[in-house]
Amino acid sequence: MDDLEEFRRYRERMNKRILASGNLGIKRFFALDSRAYEKGALDTKMKELMGLVASTVLRCNDCITYHVVRCVQEGVSDEELFEALNVALVVGGSITIPHIRRAADVLDQCRENRKNKNPSSFKEPIQPH
Amino acid sequence: MDDLEEFRRYRERMNKRILASGNLGIKRFFALDSRAYEKGALDTKMKELMGLVASTVLRCNDCITYHVVRCVQEGVSDEELFEALNVALVVGGSITIPHIRRAADVLDQCRENRKNKNPSSFKEPIQPH
Amino acid sequence: MDDLEEFRRYRERMNKRILASGNLGIKRFFALDSRAYEKGALDTKMKELMGLVASTVLRCNDCITYHVVRCVQEGVSDEELFEALNVALVVGGSITIPHIRRAADVLDQCRENRKNKNPSSFKEPIQPH
Amino acid sequence: MDDLEEFRRYRERMNKRILASGNLGIKRFFALDSRAYEKGALDTKMKELMGLVASTVLRCNDCITYHVVRCVQEGVSDEELFEALNVALVVGGSITIPHIRRAADVLDQCRENRKNKNPSSFKEPIQPH
Amino acid sequence: MDDLEEFRRYRERMNKRILASGNLGIKRFFALDSRAYEKGALDTKMKELMGLVASTVLRCNDCITYHVVRCVQEGVSDEELFEALNVALVVGGSITIPHIRRAADVLDQCRENRKNKNPSSFKEPIQPH
Amino acid sequence: MDDLEEFRRYRERMNKRILASGNLGIKRFFALDSRAYEKGALDTKMKELMGLVASTVLRCNDCITYHVVRCVQEGVSDEELFEALNVALVVGGSITIPHIRRAADVLDQCRENRKNKNPSSFKEPIQPH
Numbered sequence: 001m002d003d004l005e006e007f008r009r010y011r012e013r014m015n016k017r018i019l020a021s022g023n024l025g026i027k028r029f030f031a032l033d034s035r036a037y038e039k040g041a042l043d044t045k046m047k048e049l050m051g052l053v054a055s056t057v058l059r060c061n062d063c064i065t066y067h068v069v070r071c072v073q074e075g076v077s078d079e080e081l082f083e084a085l086n087v088a089l090v091v092g093g094s095i096t097i098p099h100i101r102r103a104a105d106v107l108d109q110c111r112e113n114r115k116n117k118n119p120s121s122f123k124e125p126i127q128p129h
Numbered sequence: 130m131d132d133l134e135e136f137r138r139y140r141e142r143m144n145k146r147i148l149a150s151g152n153l154g155i156k157r158f159f160a161l162d163s164r165a166y167e168k169g170a171l172d173t174k175m176k177e178l179m180g181l182v183a184s185t186v187l188r189c190n191d192c193i194t195y196h197v198v199r200c201v202q203e204g205v206s207d208e209e210l211f212e213a214l215n216v217a218l219v220v221g222g223s224i225t226i227p228h229i230r231r232a233a234d235v236l237d238q239c240r241e242n243r244k245n246k247n248p249s250s251f252k253e254p255i256q257p258h
Numbered sequence: 259m260d261d262l263e264e265f266r267r268y269r270e271r272m273n274k275r276i277l278a279s280g281n282l283g284i285k286r287f288f289a290l291d292s293r294a295y296e297k298g299a300l301d302t303k304m305k306e307l308m309g310l311v312a313s314t315v316l317r318c319n320d321c322i323t324y325h326v327v328r329c330v331q332e333g334v335s336d337e338e339l340f341e342a343l344n345v346a347l348v349v350g351g352s353i354t355i356p357h358i359r360r361a362a363d364v365l366d367q368c369r370e371n372r373k374n375k376n377p378s379s380f381k382e383p384i385q386p387h
Numbered sequence: 388m389d390d391l392e393e394f395r396r397y398r399e400r401m402n403k404r405i406l407a408s409g410n411l412g413i414k415r416f417f418a419l420d421s422r423a424y425e426k427g428a429l430d431t432k433m434k435e436l437m438g439l440v441a442s443t444v445l446r447c448n449d450c451i452t453y454h455v456v457r458c459v460q461e462g463v464s465d466e467e468l469f470e471a472l473n474v475a476l477v478v479g480g481s482i483t484i485p486h487i488r489r490a491a492d493v494l495d496q497c498r499e500n501r502k503n504k505n506p507s508s509f510k511e512p513i514q515p516h
Numbered sequence: 517m518d519d520l521e522e523f524r525r526y527r528e529r530m531n532k533r534i535l536a537s538g539n540l541g542i543k544r545f546f547a548l549d550s551r552a553y554e555k556g557a558l559d560t561k562m563k564e565l566m567g568l569v570a571s572t573v574l575r576c577n578d579c580i581t582y583h584v585v586r587c588v589q590e591g592v593s594d595e596e597l598f599e600a601l602n603v604a605l606v607v608g609g610s611i612t613i614p615h616i617r618r619a620a621d622v623l624d625q626c627r628e629n630r631k632n633k634n635p636s637s638f639k640e641p642i643q644p645h
Numbered sequence: 646m647d648d649l650e651e652f653r654r655y656r657e658r659m660n661k662r663i664l665a666s667g668n669l670g671i672k673r674f675f676a677l678d679s680r681a682y683e684k685g686a687l688d689t690k691m692k693e694l695m696g697l698v699a700s701t702v703l704r705c706n707d708c709i710t711y712h713v714v715r716c717v718q719e720g721v722s723d724e725e726l727f728e729a730l731n732v733a734l735v736v737g738g739s740i741t742i743p744h745i746r747r748a749a750d751v752l753d754q755c756r757e758n759r760k761n762k763n764p765s766s767f768k769e770p771i772q773p774h
Contacts, residue, residue: 161541175304566732
């Protein structure tokens with residue numbers, strides 16, 4: 001089980017547990033969260049890149065991991081991804097560098113999984129963040 | 130030794146080391162920190178829930194862990210805890226979701242420890258954050 | 259027209275304009291935001307104090323203004339309000355001090371309005387943040 | 388002189404003064420900042436929307452003002468702008484709402500300026516943030 | 517009455533009002549805050565520059581205003597001040613630029629006051645942040 | 646291989662991989678980052694302490710680790726380091742305490758490495774953050 005698969009399983013297990021708490025506000029927020037990245041006037045690819053930039057300037061590794069996986073699924077090229085990360089780096093400063101390392105690390109794991117036809121890399125992360 | 134116990138030991142050891150540095154400002158800050166949650170016009174339970182909300186919107190897992198442990202010690206119900214986390218989620222956005230997962234995880238560990246009469250779960254975390 | 263009344267009018271006008279954009283996600287978020295402070299396992303007074311603490315550590319004057327007005331409407335005493343602000347100050351540090359000044363300023367305006375039976379102070383701020 | 392024009396003049400005057408300090412690091416940072424939004428694998432329109440999302444989750448009104456002006460110059464539609472703001476709102480939470488009000492306000496001023504052929508609205512803001 | 521003098525008066529009036537609330541925690545925090553910048557192993561000048569860097573990366577204009585005034589009182593040169601601001605800019609990114617404009621603006625007001633022997637510029641801001 | 650050495654190797658490997666992406670903006674930012682701490686009107690020791698304070702109030706453990714290592718290399722005494730951390734603690738609040746624990750932990754590892762003449766402790770961390 002690779003690093004990304006472990007992250008995905010923990011996230012799914014805990015998200016189910018949170019939803020099982022019966023708190024309606026949290027449940028609705030999770031639904032809103034998923035819908036924010038659906039195609040509208042802007043396509044999903046651009047919204048996922050925006051989610052990545054937002055996660056990087058706010059410096060959240062779990063959110064960065066999720067959005068890099070989603071960007072790869074949406075066909076974002078390496079060049080596009082690093083341009084988005086550069087916008088985040090300039091806006092957010094050197095304090096984001098450890099998170100840009102994380103983004104590059106996840107990108108390489110995603111590319112490797114695809115090359116090896118690792119089945120986990122083809123599963124959609126259907127849960128919100 | 131469970132996850133929470135390891136966290137508690139590391140925190141206590143390092144807090145002692147920091148206080149041993151002889152820096153008077155830090156020592157006094159630690160004292161102020163402890164006192165802020167003592168019963169006054171508001172009771173400790175409410176202040177610990179406030180500390181949890183503040184730690185969640187500021188996205189600090191160590192602080193979340195501490196305040197969830199304290200909330201359970203103060204008799205906060207699961208329903209109350211998730212309502213507080215919902216306030217934090219709405220104020221702080223999806224970027225707080227990984228930290229809400231952490232809070233739910235710590236809550237489950239605390240409940241499990243109590244059920245198993247695990248002695249560590251009854252020790253007061255007397256050191257500040 | 260006092261300072262608080264001007265803030266309330268601008269906020270209501272712009273919130274209407276945002277909702278008029280037709281973006282469904284934003285509309286639903288505004289609804290979730292209002293509901294998060296409704297009475298549940300925790301009462302509205304405590305949730306508004308939590309909203310104030312979260313707004314103070316995140317250092318947002320508009321949000322602080324809103325929650326102080328709501329706290330006064332919910333019958334929070336000065337002593338309770340300053341204890342909540344003290345939790346925020348200890349968690350968030352001296353960087354929150356300018357916002358604690360804002361909270362105290364709004365508190366005094368609310369008390370003054372009530373004393374003078376200023377009608378604006380009795381209107382519910384029904385729009386979310 | 389409208390609100391946006393006053394903002395632009397202050398910004399330009401102070402940016403000149405900062406560059407006149409002779410600090411080479413700041414000068415180079417300003418150059419990097421401008422270049423980050425130039426067309427590459429991603430076009431300028433998308434990068435400006437990313438800059439807007441980043442500025443909104445980091446809650447900086449001056450940066451939001453700048454990027455909304457630039458988005459309008461790049462032909463972003465109202466629907467696209469509010470979808471980007473919705474991503475920022477979901478990621479960053481209700482604490483971003485006052486800044487979404489600012490974004491909508493600037494958007495309306497830009498549209499008004501264009502309708503009135505206000506010359507100031509056609510000037511490029513050539514200075515970085 | 518200049519801009520800095522107005523800021524100082526509002527701050528002093530509101531700090532007195534906050535201390536008059538009788539909250540002991542806040543009172544002690546204000547004392548700790550003042551003491552943190554007193555000469556120890558590091559001199560006050562260096563600590564004020566550190567306070568300026570911290571205030572800039574956390575993007576608080578009131579705190580920046582205070583620390584720039586204090587830096588000028590401690591004899592910081594323009595070159596030193598801009599080098600400190602450059603560290604803050606690199607660490608905190610372009611989102612700090614509006615605050616670096618504020619710092620430069622306050623610096624110029626302080627230098628102008630000194631040149632004009634404006635008495636207000638010689639008063640110590642004795643209240644914490 | 647100790648904890649600091651592992652951190653250093655991961656950082657260097659990922660920084661190389663990021664630079665290999667060919668993104669010119671990121672490359673130039675890394676260069677600016679290194680230069681910001683070079684001796685100018687302020688010496689490197691003071692700039693590294695400023696970097697530590699900025700990293701602590703922004704709560705980034707990787708950046709704290711880097712700057713503590715650099716501070717020790719520049720001859721910062723324990724007393725000076727804890728005074729800088731106290732400034733960060735007062736400005737940034739109790740939410741920084743977990744990061745002050747990290748700083749103290751790294752400091753002790755650095756001192757231990759020097760005592761044991763551990764070669765890794767003498768290598769310069771030449772890569773930016």
